[in-house]
Amino acid sequence: MVRIGEFAWAEMEPTEGRLDWEWLDGAISILADYNLKVVLGTPTATPPPWLTTAHPEVLPRDEHRRVSHAGSRRHYCPNSPVYQDYTRKIVTAMAKRYGDDARVIGWQTDNEFGCHDTGRCYCDVCLRRFRAWLQERYGSLDALNEAWGSVFWSALYSDWNEIPLPRAAPAEHNPSHVLDFHRFSSDSWRDYQQLQIDALRERISDRFITHNFTLFSSREVDGYDLAAPLDPVSWDNYHFHGTTPSILAAIHDVRWAMKSRNYWVMEQQVSNVTWAPYNPTFRPGEVGLKVWQGVPPGADGMVYFRWRAARLGAELYHSGLLNHGVRPTRGYAEASEIGQTLNKLVPMLEGSVPQAEVDLLQGYASRWSFDLQPHNRDSRDDEAFRRALMGPCEALWVRNVPVHILPACSDSDLSGYKAVIAPALNLLSSKGAEWLAAYVRHGGTLVVTARTGFKDERGQVPGPPPGHLPELMGVTAEEFDSLPPGRVNHVRFVEGATGSAPVSPWFEVLDPGAARSVAVYEDDYYAGRPAVTMRELGQGRAIYVGVLAGSDLYSLLLDWLLPLLDVGAALETRDGVEAMARVGPAGKVLFLLNHNRAPATVTLLEGTIDALTKEPMARQLELGPRDVRISTVGMDG
Secondary structure, rough: OOEEEEOOOOHHOOOOOEHHHHHHHHHHHHHHHHHEEEEEEEOOOOOOOHHHHOHHOOOOOOOOEEOOOOOOOOOOOOOOOOHHHHHHHHHHHHHHHHHHOEEEEEEEEEOOOOHHOOOOOOOOHHHHHHHHHHHHHHHOOOHHHHHHOOOOHHHHOOOHHHHOOOOOOOOOOOOOHHHHHHHHHHHHHHHHHHHHHHHHOOOOOOOOOOEEOOOOOEEEEEEEHHOOOOOOOEEEEEEOOOOOOHHHHHHHHHHHHHHOOOOEEEEEEEOOOOOOOOOOOOOOOHHHHHHHHHHOEEEEEEEEEEEEOOOOOOOOOOOOEEEEEOOOOHHHHHHHHHHHHHHHHHHHHHHHHHHHOOOEEEEHHHHHHHOOOOHHHHOOOOOOHHHHHHHHHHHHHOOOOOOEEEOOOOOOOOOOOOOOOOOOOOOHHHHHHHHHHHHHHOOOEEEEEEEOOOOOOOOOOOOOOOOOOHHOOEEEEEEEOOOOOOEEEEEEEEEOOOEEEEEEEEEEEEOOOOEEEEEEEEOOOOOEEEEEEEEEEEEEEEEEEEEEEOOHHHHHHHHHHHHHHOOOOOOOOOOEEEEEEEEEOEEEEEEEOOOOOEEEEEOOOOOOOOOOOOOOOOEEEEEEEOOOOEEEEOOOO
C-alpha cells in the first residue's frame, strides 16, 4: 500500500472553493494498476497560502504572542473557528469523493500532531476557549482558586476574564495554572482530530482511521487520549542521533499499549534523515533491524518513508527507497528481502500479539508536571521524565523481558501483570493510590520511584512525599536532594540483590516506617540511610525506589526481583542482542536481532525451528553484525 495526500491541500484546492481531484484520481488509478492500495492523509498539517493570506488569524502564536508564520508546516491553531471550518470542508470533500472507493483502505488524520513543539497556542481565541474550558471544569471561581492555590503570589481571581494564558512573564507561572493550560491544549488537539473523524465517519463506511504519532509522541499532546478513537494507532519510526535500540523498543511498547492492540508504523526510515543534529546513513542491515524490531511488540504494518528521494523542498537530504536518480538504494534491496520474508511469516503471525508480565505506567499530565518543576536545570524539556522511564525500560530490554506501557489511569486493568512499575508518576490522586493499593493487596508487586505521588491531580502537595502513598509503601521522604552534573551518590543493596550502583541526580532520604530497607546510600550525610525499601501487604509487595536512577540500579534490582516473581525472558542473550516474541494461535515466533557491529553467539532452546527453512536450529547460533534470525518454538506444522 501507499500513503499519499497528507501535505497536498494546495494541490487539492489550488484556490478557495476550486477543487482539483484529477491528479489524485490518476495517482490512485496508477497504484491500483499495480495492485497497490491507498491510505489517504487529510492535508490539514499544511494550510495552503491562499488560506493563511486571507485569514492570518488562523496562525498560532507562541508564549510571547509572536506569530508562527506560514511557509512551513503545522502553522495553525486547532481552536481557530475559521480553520476548523476550512478543515471540515476539505475533509468532507475528500470523504465524499473517496469514501466508498475500494482502493482506499484507510485514512490518516493530519500529520504528527504536536511535532515541532506546536502543541500549544497562545492566541486570543485560545484564551477565550481556555476560560470556557476552566468554567466547565471547575464550575466556580472559588473551586478554581482552591484547586490552583491562587492565594500564592496574590493571584486570586474574582472574574473569569481575569484569568490569563501562561504567556511569557518575569518569573514562573503558578504550576497548577500551567498544568491546566497543558490539559486544555491537549484536549484541543483531541477535539480537533475528532472534528476530522466525525467528517470522515459519515462517508467512509468501515475504513480504518489512524494518526501517525512521533517517537515518544509530542510531549505536549496526550497520546493515549488522541489514540482512543483511532483504529489502528500508527507512528513514525526514525532512528536519529542518540536514539538507542532500547528507546525504540520502549516507543513500540507505548504504541501497543495505546489501545492494547497491534499497530502500524506509518513512516519507517530507510537511511538518512534531514533534521537531526547528525545524520549518518544506515549501515548495511539496519533497515532490517529497525523493521524486525517492530514486529514482536505488535507492528502489523510497515510503510517506508519515502519511496523516492525528494528533488525539491525542505527534505532534499531525506533518504528514499529510490535515490535522486530514481535508482534503487541499499534500503530498497533490504526492503525487498524483508517483504519476501514477511510473506512467508504471515501464517505464523496471523492473530499473534506481544505478551508481557511487566507493565510500566505513564501519564502525560505527570510528564507535564515534572517538566514544569524539574528542580534541576539539566532535567528540563522532558529529559527528567524520559530518564526516569528509560531506567527500568533499558534494564528490562537488556534482559529481553517484554513490557507494556499503559496509561496511568485507574481504569487500566493491572491484574494480569506480575509487576507494575510507576516511574516518576508525579501526579497521583487518592483514587489512583487506592487503585495501586488494590493491585498490591491482590498479589501484585508494585515498584514506585522517587517523585511519584509528590503532587495530587491538581498539582498540589497532599502531604509528605509520596503524597497519598505512604500507607501503601510504608515509607515517607524526609528530604530530597537534587545535585548538579558530575556529583553522584551510590546505592548498595543490603537485602535480596547484591552490589552497588552510581545514581543521580535526585535522591530522597527515606524514613522506612512500616517498610524495611533493602538498599542504602553509600555517600554524603545520608550514607547508610534507606534508598530502596519494601513492604509486604496482603498477598503482594510494594517497593519504593527513592532515587531517579539509570539502568545500573535497576539491573541490580531486577536480578533479584524477576526470579522472585517468576518473570522470564524471551531468551537469555548477550548485551546488544535482542530476543522478543509474538504469540498467537499457531504458537510463538521468536525474533533475534544483533544490534552490535560485531558477531554474537546465542544459545537457543531445544526444539527451536528456523521459521523460514523449517529446519531444526543448532543450539549455538552465530549472528553476524546487525543480523536478524527468526525462529519458532512450539508451532503447529
